[in-house]
Amino acid sequence: MIEIKNINKTFGDRQIIFDVSFTFLPGKCNLVIGESGSGKTTIMKMMVGLVTPETGEILYDGADFLSMTLREKQELRKSIGMLFQGGALFDSQTLEENVIFPLDMFTDMSKEEKLERANFCLKRVNLENKNKLFPSELSGGMKKRAALARSLSINPKYLFCDEPNSGLDPRTSIVIDELIKEVTEEFNITTMVVTHDMNSVIGIGHNILYLYKGKKWWEGTNKQVLRTDNKELLDFVYASEFLRELRPK
Amino acid sequence: MEKLGLISHLGRYAMLLNRTFSKPEKLSVYMRQIFREIDSLGIGSLGLIAIISIFMGGVITIQSAYNFTSPFIPLYAVGLGTRESIILEFSPTIVSLIMAGKVGSNIASEIGTMRISEQIDALEIMGVNSAAYLIMPKIIGSVFIFPFLIIISMFLGILGGYVMGVATGACSSYEYIFGIQSFFVPFNIAYALTKTVIFAFIITSVSSYHGYYTHGGALEVGKASTKSVVYNSIIILITNLVVTKLMLVH
Ligand SMILES: Nc1ncnc2c1ncn2[C@@H]1O[C@H](COP(=O)(O)OP(=O)(O)O)[C@@H](O)[C@H]1O
Ligand SMILES: [Mg+2]
Numbered sequence: 001m002i003e004i005k006n007i008n009k010t011f012g013d014r015q016i017i018f019d020v021s022f023t024f025l026p027g028k029c030n031l032v033i034g035e036s037g038s039g040k041t042t043i044m045k046m047m048v049g050l051v052t053p054e055t056g057e058i059l060y061d062g063a064d065f066l067s068m069t070l071r072e073k074q075e076l077r078k079s080i081g082m083l084f085q086g087g088a089l090f091d092s093q094t095l096e097e098n099v100i101f102p103l104d105m106f107t108d109m110s111k112e113e114k115l116e117r118a119n120f121c122l123k124r125v126n127l128e129n130k131n132k133l134f135p136s137e138l139s140g141g142m143k144k145r146a147a148l149a150r151s152l153s154i155n156p157k158y159l160f161c162d163e164p165n166s167g168l169d170p171r172t173s174i175v176i177d178e179l180i181k182e183v184t185e186e187f188n189i190t191t192m193v194v195t196h197d198m199n200s201v202i203g204i205g206h207n208i209l210y211l212y213k214g215k216k217w218w219e220g221t222n223k224q225v226l227r228t229d230n231k232e233l234l235d236f237v238y239a240s241e242f243l244r245e246l247r248p249k
Numbered sequence: 250m251e252k253l254g255l256i257s258h259l260g261r262y263a264m265l266l267n268r269t270f271s272k273p274e275k276l277s278v279y280m281r282q283i284f285r286e287i288d289s290l291g292i293g294s295l296g297l298i299a300i301i302s303i304f305m306g307g308v309i310t311i312q313s314a315y316n317f318t319s320p321f322i323p324l325y326a327v328g329l330g331t332r333e334s335i336i337l338e339f340s341p342t343i344v345s346l347i348m349a350g351k352v353g354s355n356i357a358s359e360i361g362t363m364r365i366s367e368q369i370d371a372l373e374i375m376g377v378n379s380a381a382y383l384i385m386p387k388i389i390g391s392v393f394i395f396p397f398l399i400i401i402s403m404f405l406g407i408l409g410g411y412v413m414g415v416a417t418g419a420c421s422s423y424e425y426i427f428g429i430q431s432f433f434v435p436f437n438i439a440y441a442l443t444k445t446v447i448f449a450f451i452i453t454s455v456s457s458y459h460g461y462y463t464h465g466g467a468l469e470v471g472k473a474s475t476k477s478v479v480y481n482s483i484i485i486l487i488t489n490l491v492v493t494k495l496m497l498v499h
Contacts, residue, residue, distance in 0.1 A: 074376040075376070086367060088370065088371040090368055090371075105274050105377055106375075
């Protein structure tokens with residue numbers, strides 16, 4: 001479980017995040033949704049320490065992240081997996097080396113154990129026998145899956161995904177979403193997914209935070225989203241006239 | 250790279266170096282990286298260095314012979330002069346400048362690309378000290394391998410001088426060999442290798458700095474790479490002057 005409490009963030013003289021609090025639950029996909037520029041990525045970056053908020057608290061299972069020393073943060077990060085928008089695979093390494101990398105760095109596993117773990121993770125994302133390919137040889141969807149395999153290799157307790165299906169076709173998007181949901185439930189991971197994709201909201205939105213211009217505007221589940229009467233959220237969900245007409249009354 | 254004053258650049262460079270030389274997470278991984286860098290930075294440049302050294306050695310010999318027309322200068326001075334030019338200046342400084350172009354732009358664009366494609370963020374999120382992981386092996390690898398490259402360059406330069414000198418009739422084989430054996434000062438080698446080690450450190454650390462603080466897109470990566478070559482060259486030339494003053498002028 002990760003809790004954020006009363007987070008504020010200003011870039012220059014523009015406040016981007018206003019007093020946002022939310023609880024991210026274990027074993028669930030916790031979605032942060034909102035229009036482009038509403039501050040979703042900024043919240044994620046604050047949670048993993050790439051950006052520091054001015055005020056507020058970030059608690060990882062009760063441990064105060066913001067007051068940790070660099071060493072303590074590095075220690076915690078060994079239990080964090082992150083799926084970047086572009087995958088962020090290491091170009092100079094094969095898929096297998098990419099997946100093994102965190103194991104090399106942080107475990108004392110033998111060569112065979114590492115290889116076994118890599119094969120397990122690659123298989124889990126349907127990339128078995130692709131061990132020796134380089135990232136440049138993969139399609140967008142494969143890159144995302146490979147990046148997911150890499151973030152899973154160390155058995156993360158926390159998983160962060162920034163727009164996991166941006167730039168993918170609808171079918172591949174659903175495959176990625178389903179994978180994220182499955183591993184989240186299977187390994188009881190506290191997963192945060194940043195998205196503005198309605199398919200994801202409906203498909204995996206078990207716990208949703210809706211951001212509007214940097215403020216928490218609404219929270220709830222995918223079932224509640226469809227029946228909300230929050231005006232801004234409605235506009236976001238039913239972006240098109242067509243959908244608005246289909247809205248359940 | 251945003252607009253920063255010289256002092257801010259120096260401060261940020263010092264902070265980056267400080268982060269670079271902190272305790273590695275896993276020694277074995279770093280050792281493996283160091284060997285990779287030795288291979289790609291050092292061995293990968295061997296061909297280029299060999300060709301340049303042989304040709305430059307040849308040209309230095311021919312030019313010396315062309316200039317030493319006075320009957321009071323013995324012809325073995327051609328060999329002697331070639332040896333000294335190559336050991337004191339050509340191999341350590343000119344070859345380092347060439348390496349600043351080849352290796353420097355390579356490092357800046359490699360690290361810059363990793364920055365803009367979030368690979369550096371990915372390392373940080375994993376809990377890896379990205380500065381140490383990416384930069385330390387390059388610095389250590391080059392500081393280790395550059396002196397060997399420069400010694401090879403010296404050897405090939407003097408060999409090139411011999412082959413060209415004899416082939417063009419600029420001096421005889423006997424005179425050239427007599428020349429390169431005369432008045433040898435071992436300290437000059439120490440001076441040359443000291444410069445080399447300093448230049449190796451400059452090339453890798455300055456280029457890494459430019460790559461590490463890239464942001465934007467492919468265009469900025471290109472700019473960082475160009476900038477690193479320019480800065481490297483200027484810093485090498487100034488350092489060359491300072492080290493020469495300190496070590497050779499008494
Ligand atoms: N490092 C930064 N410096 C200045 N402004 C930033 C920075 N990062 C994000 N912003 C601004 O903060 C706002 C929210 O950005 P972001 O969190 O990326 O939105 P989202 O991910 O929801 O599209 C945007 O207006 C963006 O321009
Ligand atoms: Mg974003």
